[in-house]
Amino acid sequence: MSRLRFRISISLDGYVAGPDQSVQNPLGIGGERLHHWATALETWRRAHGVEGGEVNASTAVMEESLTNIGATVMGRNMFGGHPGGWSRDRPWNGWWGDDPPFHHPVFVLTHHPRPPLILGDTRFHFVTDGIRAALDQARRAAGGRDVALAGGAQAARQYLAEGWVDEMELHLAPVLLGNGERLFEQLGDDLHGLSLVRTVATPAVVHLKFERRDGARGPLR
Amino acid sequence: MSRLRFRISISLDGYVAGPDQSVQNPLGIGGERLHHWATALETWRRAHGVEGGEVNASTAVMEESLTNIGATVMGRNMFGGHPGGWSRDRPWNGWWGDDPPFHHPVFVLTHHPRPPLILGDTRFHFVTDGIRAALDQARRAAGGRDVALAGGAQAARQYLAEGWVDEMELHLAPVLLGNGERLFEQLGDDLHGLSLVRTVATPAVVHLKFERRDGARGPLR
Numbered sequence: 001m002s003r004l005r006f007r008i009s010i011s012l013d014g015y016v017a018g019p020d021q022s023v024q025n026p027l028g029i030g031g032e033r034l035h036h037w038a039t040a041l042e043t044w045r046r047a048h049g050v051e052g053g054e055v056n057a058s059t060a061v062m063e064e065s066l067t068n069i070g071a072t073v074m075g076r077n078m079f080g081g082h083p084g085g086w087s088r089d090r091p092w093n094g095w096w097g098d099d100p101p102f103h104h105p106v107f108v109l110t111h112h113p114r115p116p117l118i119l120g121d122t123r124f125h126f127v128t129d130g131i132r133a134a135l136d137q138a139r140r141a142a143g144g145r146d147v148a149l150a151g152g153a154q155a156a157r158q159y160l161a162e163g164w165v166d167e168m169e170l171h172l173a174p175v176l177l178g179n180g181e182r183l184f185e186q187l188g189d190d191l192h193g194l195s196l197v198r199t200v201a202t203p204a205v206v207h208l209k210f211e212r213r214d215g216a217r218g219p220l221r
Numbered sequence: 222m223s224r225l226r227f228r229i230s231i232s233l234d235g236y237v238a239g240p241d242q243s244v245q246n247p248l249g250i251g252g253e254r255l256h257h258w259a260t261a262l263e264t265w266r267r268a269h270g271v272e273g274g275e276v277n278a279s280t281a282v283m284e285e286s287l288t289n290i291g292a293t294v295m296g297r298n299m300f301g302g303h304p305g306g307w308s309r310d311r312p313w314n315g316w317w318g319d320d321p322p323f324h325h326p327v328f329v330l331t332h333h334p335r336p337p338l339i340l341g342d343t344r345f346h347f348v349t350d351g352i353r354a355a356l357d358q359a360r361r362a363a364g365g366r367d368v369a370l371a372g373g374a375q376a377a378r379q380y381l382a383e384g385w386v387d388e389m390e391l392h393l394a395p396v397l398l399g400n401g402e403r404l405f406e407q408l409g410d411d412l413h414g415l416s417l418v419r420t421v422a423t424p425a426v427v428h429l430k431f432e433r434r435d436g437a438r439g440p441l442r
Contacts, residue, residue: 012391012412013405014235030410170233174417174429178410184234189251189399191233196395199422206420206429208395 002139003166004073006149006156007065008183009034009205010170015180016153026080026095028180034173037205038062047101061200061207065169070142072106073134075155079108079124093119105141107134109155131158153183163192168210174203223360224387225294227370227377228286229404230255230426231391236401237374247301247316249401255394258426259283268322282421282428286390291363293327294355296376300329300345314340326362328355330376352379374404384413389431395424 010016011034018028027034038044042053043062080094099120100106106124114126127134138147149159159165194210201207231237232255239249248255259265263274264283301315320341321327327345335347346362348355359368370380380386415431422428 013403013408174412174431176405176408176410176412178408182234184397187234187397187399189397191395191397196422196424196427199420199427201417201420201422203417206417206427208427210395 002070002142002144003146004135004149004159004164005065005069005146005167005169006151006159006165007169007171008151008153008156009038009173010183011173011175011177013176013178014182014184015177016151016183018177018180021077021181023080023095028177030177031180033175033177034171037171037173037202040204057200057202058205058207061169061171065148068145069104069148070145071104071138072102072148072150073131073138073155073159074106074108074150075152076108076110078150078152078155079106079110093117094124096122105138106150107138107141109134131155131162135159135164153181153185156183157185157187160192160194161187163212165192165194166212168194170208170210172206172208174206223291223363223365224367225356225370225380225385226286226290226367226388226390227372227380227386228390228392229372229374229377230259230394231404232394232396232398234397234399235403235405236398237372237404239398239401242298242402244301244316249398251398252401254396254398255392258392258394258423261425278421278423279426279428282390282392286369289366290325290369291366292325292359293323293369293371294352294359294376294380295327295329295371296373297329297331299371299373299376300327300331314338315345317343326359327371328359328362330355352376352383352385356380356385374402374406377404378406378408381413381415382408384433386413386415387433389415391429391431393427393429395427 008016018031021028037058040054041059041062042055043059045053096119100122102122106122108124108126109131110126111128113128117124127137149156149165193212195213196208197211198209199206229237239252242249258279261275262280262283263276264280266274317340321343323343327343329345329347330352331347332349334349338345348358370377370386414433416434417429418432419430420427
């Protein structure tokens with residue numbers, strides 16, 4: 001069974017991005033502090049062509065999160081927003097650069113139709129008919145493997161609210177951002193079937209893994 | 222050295238109390254879900270005269286939090302607000318009942334002068350000249366032992382902002398409240414010298430212990 005697996009880094013005060021996100025600063029002011037635990041890892045650095053790095057308790061968590069993923073779904077802002085808009089004359093290739101780290105099909109939720117975009121060995125598909133369609137397409141593309149939900153907050157909230165997320169891993173960075181975009185808004189007072197199943201901690205991050213309980217599945221499956 | 226130790230239960234979305242706190246519902250709507258991990262413990266139940274309960278990884282954390290405390294500081298709302306106001310004719314004894322679980326002096330931050338109140342073996346002092354005065358008085362009363370900062374959010378934020386908190390333990394309940402009172406507001410983007418030093422997890426709660434780093438002490442000590 002192909003599962004929808006959501007992972008995101010979040011601050012102690014609940015922010016998944018800092019304020020004033022822009023092309024120059026896609027994580028928002030201070031947002032890179034959410035990811036220090038990851039960028040310090042040898043696993044992350046190797047995947048991004050950088051030498052060195054640490055091996056610690058987060059290594060197994062990151063490697064697990066990269067395993068058995070056949071496709072990714074993400075929101076428009078996660079792909080890279082709309083600087084200047086998209087047109088045939090001025091294509092905007094997001095902020096993932098020429099060699100995105102996905103290496104599998106990525107489905108971007110958007111209201112703006114656009115042909116697929118190939119960067120390195122990653123093909124971005126732009127889906128305009130909603131979160132269910134994007135998930136269906138991603139599941140087909142994944143060929144039996146799981147689908148990663150990469151964020152951002154707005155896209156994640158929609159899937160969480162439907163009860164379609166099978167696994168959620170919060171990488172809780174023990175810092176305050178003070179401002180920015182919160183993950184848990186407009187979701188009411190329940191986790192839509194998810195419960196805590198595993199915690200892994202280092203001084204730099206606490207990984208909180210949630211899974212859907214039996215009998216608490218959303219209407220999709 | 223007497224240390225100021227702050228502990229509080231907090232939801233995944235950052236709330237330390239639910240909405241609509243009242244005398245009938247001092248934790249706010251849904252707020253009791255923050256404390257299920259504690260009220261399930263044999264240690265907690267014995268301290269409150271209730272039989273039974275669990276022994277698990279949270280037991281040692283709770284016992285540690287009760288050890289070497291000589292006095293407590295709390296905000297007005299934590300004591301019990303002002304239903305009907307305080308007067309000689311209509312004294313209000315808060316919502317801790319006839320036998321509060323402190324068993325040491327408690328210093329309540331308030332703007333309303335009032336003589337000390339004795340309930341069971343707990344003496345409540347009402348401090349009207351600010352958070353520094355309350356901490357000084359609590360330290361003297363503690364006789365070399367530590368001072369507990371019991372909350373609520375508003376009082377805690379004031380001590381945190383001054384950099385006077387030496388230890389902070391967040392009992393992170395893996396639930397959403399969706400609304401209520403947030404702890405981390407108006408504190409900006411830093412933890413004022415505190416950093417994560419220990420994590421203890423059960424399926425019901427994740428205990429995140431922060432301590433002041435050497436060289437990062439507030440101006441008080």
